[in-house]
Amino acid sequence: MSKRKKIIIYSVIGLIFLSVIIFILFSHFIIKKELTFNGFHFKEVTELNYNAYDLSAFVEEVTCEEKCLFNKEELDYSISNIETLGTKEITVKITYQGKVYEKTYEVEVIDKLSPVITLSNEEIEILKNSDFDSKAYITEVTDNYNDLTINDVEIESKVNTKEIGDYTVTYTLIDSNNNIGTASLIVHVVEKIEKMKMMMIPNKKQIIPIIKTITKHQIIIRIILIAQILILNPSLIVYPYLHLQLDIPI
Numbered sequence: 565m566s567k568r569k570k571i572i573i574y575s576v577i578g579l580i581f582l583s584v585i586i587f588i589l590f591s592h593f594i595i596k597k598e599l600t601f602n603g604f605h606f607k608e609v610t611e612l613n614y615n616a617y618d619l620s621a622f623v624e625e626v627t628c629e630e631k632c633l634f635n636k637e638e639l640d641y642s643i644s645n646i647e648t649l650g651t652k653e654i655t656v657k658i659t660y661q662g663k664v665y666e667k668t669y670e671v672e673v674i675d676k677l678s679p680v681i682t683l684s685n686e687e688i689e690i691l692k693n694s695d696f697d698s699k700a701y702i703t704e705v706t707d708n709y710n711d712l713t714i715n716d717v718e719i720e721s722k723v724n725t726k727e728i729g730d731y732t733v734t735y736t737l738i739d740s741n742n743n744i745g746t747a748s749l750i751v752h753v754v755e756k757i758e759k760m761k762m763m764m765i766p767n768k769k770q771i772i773p774i775i776k777t778i779t780k781h782q783i784i785i786r787i788i789l790i791a792q793i794l795i796l797n798p799s800l801i802v803y804p805y806l807h808l809q810l811d812i813p814i
Contacts, residue, residue, distance in 0.1 A: 604634075604658060606667045614649060614675045615708045622656045622667070634660065649673050649709075649741075679707040679737040679745035681717060687750040696725050698733045701749055710739045723751050 605624040612621065618628040619641050626632055632639050640659040646652050652673050657666045682704040690696055698721045702714050716737060723731040733749040 604660075604665050606656070609669050609671055611672045611674060612654075613677050613708060614646065614673050616677055619643065619656070619658075622669070623658070646673055649675060675709040675739070675741040676743065677708045678743045679705060679710070679712055679739050681705050681735050681737050681745055681747040683735070683747050683749055685749065687752070689752040689754055690725065692725060692728055692753055692755040694725055696723055696751070698723065698735075698749065701733075702735065705737055705745075707737075707739050707743075707745075709741060712737060712739065723753070725753055728753050728755050 607622055619632040620626045620628040626634050642657045644654045653670055655668045683701050684703050698719050705712050718736045721733040731751040735747040737745045
């Protein structure tokens, strides 16, 4: 047998062997997967927080974010609507590949989730003797059971804008099931400023100054640096107003 014939025979055998391997892998990961799928694995569920669950709470293989997916496919499903707390029957129904998978649960629907208070800032600086409205820093309140508003928030504030110091404002929100949500705002009242940045309060068309203090140590360093610049560049002395415009980082 010539060398050329041997190469052809070995090539054919190699192609046949490769085809067999590809078929086996395809059968294992694709065909077998479809043939052996016999339904979803429903979890054991006895308790749920009101309005705080999705399909993933009932089915192991499912992930839910904006949509509920199984094997990267969006699922067609329904969950019984629950409007009150207590012992309820909840039916979960999934339609997948033309088949319907369904399970009915008897669960205790509860509300143990705290309301959420969202603030525009966690920490701020304000100028001494400026106006301060603690309520203006609340951007949103949410609760899974009650329809709460910003007006339901209790605010404890001892901020005194006439006195320099650090203060804490405490925001508290309680729902009808006595779940308590809190948030805190740290307020620094300062007097001496280096630069003033302006911040718009989300719920108010009001400008609040944000202050940076400057210490004596920083002032001394700035004077030394300006003196060094003037020594190296005597021409600046002719224009004394120029050094007032220098913004030298420390």
